[in-house]
Amino acid sequence: MYKQQPRQMAAEDIEDLVQGYQVHRDVYISRDVYELEMRHLFTNSWVFVGHESQTPNKGDYYATQIGDQPVIQVRHSDGEVKVLHNRCPHKGVKIAIDREGNTGKFFRCPYHAWSFKTDGCLLAIPLKKGYENTGLDETENVKGIKPVGDVRNYRGFIFARLADEGISFEDFFQGSLSSIDNMVDRSPEGRLEIAGPPLRYMHQCNWKMLVENQTDTCHPMVAHESSAGTAVKIWESLGNPEPRPPAMEIIAPFMSPYEFFEDMGIRTWPNGHGHTGVHHSIHSDYSAVPGYFEAMCEAYGEDRAKAIMDENRHNTVYFPSIMIKGPIQQLRNFIPLGPDKTLVESYIYRLVGAPDHLLARTAMYNRMINAPTSIVGHDDLEMYERAQEGLHSEGLEWVNVQRLYPGAEEDFSEEAVENGTTERQMRNQFHAWAKFMTATMPRRTELQGEAGQ
Amino acid sequence: MLDEGRYDEWIDLWLADGHYWMPLDYKQTDPHLVTSFLYEDLFMLKLRVERLNGARTFSQKPKSRCHHVIQRPFIDRTDHENGEYVTNTSMHYIETRLDDQFLLALTATHELKQVDGKLRIANKRVDLLNCDAAFGNIQLLP
Ligand code: FES
Ligand SMILES: [Fe+2]
Numbered sequence: 001m002y003k004q005q006p007r008q009m010a011a012e013d014i015e016d017l018v019q020g021y022q023v024h025r026d027v028y029i030s031r032d033v034y035e036l037e038m039r040h041l042f043t044n045s046w047v048f049v050g051h052e053s054q055t056p057n058k059g060d061y062y063a064t065q066i067g068d069q070p071v072i073q074v075r076h077s078d079g080e081v082k083v084l085h086n087r088c089p090h091k092g093v094k095i096a097i098d099r100e101g102n103t104g105k106f107f108r109c110p111y112h113a114w115s116f117k118t119d120g121c122l123l124a125i126p127l128k129k130g131y132e133n134t135g136l137d138e139t140e141n142v143k144g145i146k147p148v149g150d151v152r153n154y155r156g157f158i159f160a161r162l163a164d165e166g167i168s169f170e171d172f173f174q175g176s177l178s179s180i181d182n183m184v185d186r187s188p189e190g191r192l193e194i195a196g197p198p199l200r201y202m203h204q205c206n207w208k209m210l211v212e213n214q215t216d217t218c219h220p221m222v223a224h225e226s227s228a229g230t231a232v233k234i235w236e237s238l239g240n241p242e243p244r245p246p247a248m249e250i251i252a253p254f255m256s257p258y259e260f261f262e263d264m265g266i267r268t269w270p271n272g273h274g275h276t277g278v279h280h281s282i283h284s285d286y287s288a289v290p291g292y293f294e295a296m297c298e299a300y301g302e303d304r305a306k307a308i309m310d311e312n313r314h315n316t317v318y319f320p321s322i323m324i325k326g327p328i329q330q331l332r333n334f335i336p337l338g339p340d341k342t343l344v345e346s347y348i349y350r351l352v353g354a355p356d357h358l359l360a361r362t363a364m365y366n367r368m369i370n371a372p373t374s375i376v377g378h379d380d381l382e383m384y385e386r387a388q389e390g391l392h393s394e395g396l397e398w399v400n401v402q403r404l405y406p407g408a409e410e411d412f413s414e415e416a417v418e419n420g421t422t423e424r425q426m427r428n429q430f431h432a433w434a435k436f437m438t439a440t441m442p443r444r445t446e447l448q449g450e451a452g453q
Numbered sequence: 454m455l456d457e458g459r460y461d462e463w464i465d466l467w468l469a470d471g472h473y474w475m476p477l478d479y480k481q482t483d484p485h486l487v488t489s490f491l492y493e494d495l496f497m498l499k500l501r502v503e504r505l506n507g508a509r510t511f512s513q514k515p516k517s518r519c520h521h522v523i524q525r526p527f528i529d530r531t532d533h534e535n536g537e538y539v540t541n542t543s544m545h546y547i548e549t550r551l552d553d554q555f556l557l558a559l560t561a562t563h564e565l566k567q568v569d570g571k572l573r574i575a576n577k578r579v580d581l582l583n584c585d586a587a588f589g590n591i592q593l594l595p
């Protein structure tokens with residue numbers, strides 16, 4: 001894949017693209033902006049890699065990418081999960097070829113058999129003699145497979161920051177980690193496990209459209225009328241039979257009226273994170289699963305069990321590129337492949353120690369809402385792709401995210417809870433976007449200084 | 454039938470407790486505790502069909518079309534006594550909408566049952582050759 005050098009831009013050029021209540025269309029359609037995102041945004045922020053249960057045993061690895069960087073998540077011999085660049089330090093061959101597997105005690109490059117420990121350190125080179133007196137020891141290459149800048153395993157979820165220096169994990173996520181906590185606490189053993197491969201859904205649109213849509217509460221009743229609305233109609237035409245078909249339980253709440261979404265609330269945290277469903281959500285009215293509450297009470301005591309289960313957050317966005325659904329143990333990873341191409345991977349997790357029925361519901365939700373064969377997914381993808389095309393129109397340059405905008409002094413430095421139909425969380429994301437895009441970008445004066453030298 | 458959009462007639466072929474299953478994983482055995490592309494009961498299939506005809510189904514403006522090219526089915530199991538049969542059909546499925554057209558190679562397994570002298574669909578399973586690939590919208594029924 002040919003990688004274009006982005007046009008030289010100053011931090012101010014990026015900042016100009018996000019103006020309070022509006023975002024310039026270049027943010028979605030420009031190839032230069034996209035390349036700068038890969039170089040800055042996905043490098044300076046903490047990005048989701050995988051779940052530790054994808055690599056449970058020593059030597060287990062899983063190949064994925066952070067932005068456009070191929071990486072390997074691997075369980076090292078000390079039991080820690082490491083994240084390495086998937087690139088041989090010799091001539092660049094990808095070390096992990098399969099999407100996942102077990103490499104044993106070391107990685108061996110399939111090209112010239114340089115071998116590495118599972119933390120990336122160089123172990124051996126065949127015919128090492130040929131490097132005597134060549135100065136190989138002084139090179140970067142001899143250090144082995146390069147690890148990413150920093151890695152954190154937060155309750156089983158692996159995040160990485162590519163940059164060697166930068167914001168700490170805690171400062172980046174702050175209070176937003178409570179959504180991961182709640183998702184994991186829903187297991188009586190406080191542990192989640194991956195359940196099968198993810199759905200992989202290709203979108204011909206910019207990745208940010210997908211992330212934004214996770215807290216867009218004004219579209220379901222419109223865009224999903226064809227799927228959720230039709231489901232409600234069929235059920236009514238059958239005379240509202242009870243118990244509701246399981247599909248109805250999942251799909252019908254999408255047709256809730258505006259008031260439902262207004263009342264449910266949106267919470268935002270600094271650095272672009274936020275969630276819908278503060279007070280209630282489309283997941284609140286799922287029927288109880290026999291044996292589950294009992295198992296939770298036994299593990300946590302009744303009060304704490306109630307508190308965990310009463311939390312029904314809808315979508316939590318972890319900026320820049322994932323969304324989780326605590327009440328149904330799901331994670332969607334939005335992987336950018338170009339300014340107008342995004343791969344969505346939808347994972348489901350088993351609540352260790354809970355009845356299987358919960359996992360069955362999670363699997364059903366995933367195939368009904370997130371599959372390329374899912375009618376609800378079709379509704380959304382149609383809108384994203386139309387937006388991607390529409391934004392090329394010369395008619396207007398700016399995208400409007402002004403709903404419940406309080407004015408230019410809007411402050412994202414503190415946690416806040418607002419009306420559930422606000423577009424504040426989208427503005428929060430773009431505020432963070434500009435911040436992490438420009439964190440290591442030269443300012444205009446520096447560029448002029450360089451040019452003058 | 455599906456190629457001609459005669460979905461209502463197709464739905465009528467189904468027995469009430471049947472499932473249309475499209476696994477996500479090669480040789481998948483469990484439809485419940487891991488994800489599938491589809492595992493739909495008759496309610497969901499009806500919903501799917503109704504939706505295709507809906508006035509505000511934006512992803513079907515304009516409508517998709519599909520084409521199934523099937524090889525002569527193999528009969529894997531014959532049970533004349535109970536009127537139960539399992540067939541195995543290789544096919545190529547093409548779906549098109551606007552400028553896009555894609556091809557899926559697949560094997561369909563039909564469980565058929567004779568009820569009141571008519572063959573009905575008890576279950577259908579569709580295994581995609583490239584089930585581990587990433588897809589855009591697959592809107593009709595392979
Ligand atoms: S490219 Fe990996 S050993 Fe040569
Ligand atoms: Fe949606």
